[in-house]
Amino acid sequence: MIVLILNAGSSSLKYQVYNMTNESVLAKGLVERIGMDSSIVTHKSTGFEEVREVSEILDHVTAVRRVIDMLTNREYGVLKNINEIQAVGHRVVHGGEVFKESVLVTDAVKLEIRKLFDLAPLHNPAHMMGIVAVDSNLPNVPQVVVFDTAFHQTMDNVAYLYPIPTVLYRRHKVRRYGFHGTSHAYVSVHAAEHLQKPLEDLKMITCHIGNGASCTAIVGGKSVDTSMGMTPLEGLMMGTRSGDIDPAIVPYVMNKEELTMNEVNSMLNKHSGMLAISGNSSDMREITEAMQEGDKNAQLAFDMYVYRLVKYIGSYAAAMNGLDVLVFTAGVGENSAVVRKAVCEAITFFGIELDEQANAVRSGDIREISTANSKVKVLVVPTNEELLIARDTFRIVNELK
Numbered sequence: 414m415i416v417l418i419l420n421a422g423s424s425s426l427k428y429q430v431y432n433m434t435n436e437s438v439l440a441k442g443l444v445e446r447i448g449m450d451s452s453i454v455t456h457k458s459t460g461f462e463e464v465r466e467v468s469e470i471l472d473h474v475t476a477v478r479r480v481i482d483m484l485t486n487r488e489y490g491v492l493k494n495i496n497e498i499q500a501v502g503h504r505v506v507h508g509g510e511v512f513k514e515s516v517l518v519t520d521a522v523k524l525e526i527r528k529l530f531d532l533a534p535l536h537n538p539a540h541m542m543g544i545v546a547v548d549s550n551l552p553n554v555p556q557v558v559v560f561d562t563a564f565h566q567t568m569d570n571v572a573y574l575y576p577i578p579t580v581l582y583r584r585h586k587v588r589r590y591g592f593h594g595t596s597h598a599y600v601s602v603h604a605a606e607h608l609q610k611p612l613e614d615l616k617m618i619t620c621h622i623g624n625g626a627s628c629t630a631i632v633g634g635k636s637v638d639t640s641m642g643m644t645p646l647e648g649l650m651m652g653t654r655s656g657d658i659d660p661a662i663v664p665y666v667m668n669k670e671e672l673t674m675n676e677v678n679s680m681l682n683k684h685s686g687m688l689a690i691s692g693n694s695s696d697m698r699e700i701t702e703a704m705q706e707g708d709k710n711a712q713l714a715f716d717m718y719v720y721r722l723v724k725y726i727g728s729y730a731a732a733m734n735g736l737d738v739l740v741f742t743a744g745v746g747e748n749s750a751v752v753r754k755a756v757c758e759a760i761t762f763f764g765i766e767l768d769e770q771a772n773a774v775r776s777g778d779i780r781e782i783s784t785a786n787s788k789v790k791v792l793v794v795p796t797n798e799e800l801l802i803a804r805d806t807f808r809i810v811n812e813l814k
């Protein structure tokens with residue numbers, strides 16, 4: 414089965430095409446600047462040179478049509494015919510409390526996703542544009558939606574409620590949802606497989622640390638707590654997001670600096686985190702380089718980043734009353750040996766023993782970086798959210814047959 418995976422943003426559309434017979438990627442690409450002048454399409458068919466096109470793409474319907482044109486292009490296309498696409502899978506950020514797993518798109522599902530626009534105003538409306546664009550370009554092809562929040566729906570109310578008036582939960586669904594669920598789910602399954610241990614027997618903490626960052630406590634394959642909250646702003650210190658701060662800072666700063674709600678929101682999401690502390694970068698590579706050249710602000714940003722992550726790992730180990738496996742994934746987790754080393758060296762009392770040589774190896778493969786004696790196994794697991802979306806899409810569409 415050929416499956417098209419879409420991640421629609423408000424002015425962008427990321428795509429990947431999988432042949433599910435062997436889970437190989439046939440093509441992938443990105444449409445940018447949809448609805449603006451000079452939209453850009455970057456397309457790469459496996460085995461061919463990358464193609465870049467600048468044209469006018471006014472909306473998502475036209476963007477999906479362009480993607481199909483590229484996939485069926487005579488020269489570099491990977492499909493003979495548009496009918497070869499048998500299913501489409503969409504990444505959807507917010508599934509609220511309604512969606513506890515991936516589902517087939519129906520009119521009722523579309524209505525529910527629309528009801529969630531309030532909770533994810535920057536993301537869900539864009540995803541819906543992707544779904545509607547497929548409806549009009551591939552009207553007979555089944556679509557599946559895979560939610561970033563779904564994996565965390567197993568959390569207990571002890572973990573997902575905030576200690577604020579419960580009327581806010583009842584009326585407005587103010588609670589912890591958690592994000593990056595597809596990634597946490599994917600890496601936990603692969604970590605258990607790699608260790609050849611049943612996932613059901615493991616207490617695990619998965620650290621998805623990239624530009625956005627979250628960590629999740631997983632018991633027996635189920636998310637029991639996660640650091641992102643009602644929005645992806647809570648939790649760890651990130652590239653440009655603050656993560657946890659005292660909520661009273663918000664009204665205080667609004668008052669002192671005469672900021673509007675939008676301005677303070679933008680400050681916490683776009684001008685905080687490592688960018689704010691280092692003074693010039695949100696990128697862990699640049700922070701590490703500057704730190705090694707003696708930049709004190711970069712050093713402080715790095716130290717705070719690690720310290721806050723370590724605190725979460727400690728609290729989740731306590732929440733689970735144990736820890737068997739610690740997983741690092743995403744841009745920083747997969748690539749930064751320096752961050753992994755600093756984290757592991759701060760929590761040796763758990764019985765973590767880092768294999769420094771294994772940690773220093775650069776590789777795109779899943780690998781263990783703890784010593785044979787380490788009580789807690791430490792793994793680097795490259796994440797692959799698109800593949801998980803493709804697998805769910807394939808499984809759900811197959812069940813229709």
Ligand code: AMP
Nearest residue numbers: 623624625696697698743744745748749
């Ligand atoms: P992601 O959002 O998963 O793409 O991750 C982006 C983050 O990964 C950025 O902060 C990058 O600086 C970081 N990153 C990527 N490669 C490396 C590397 N080799 N060393 C340190 N950080 C890296």
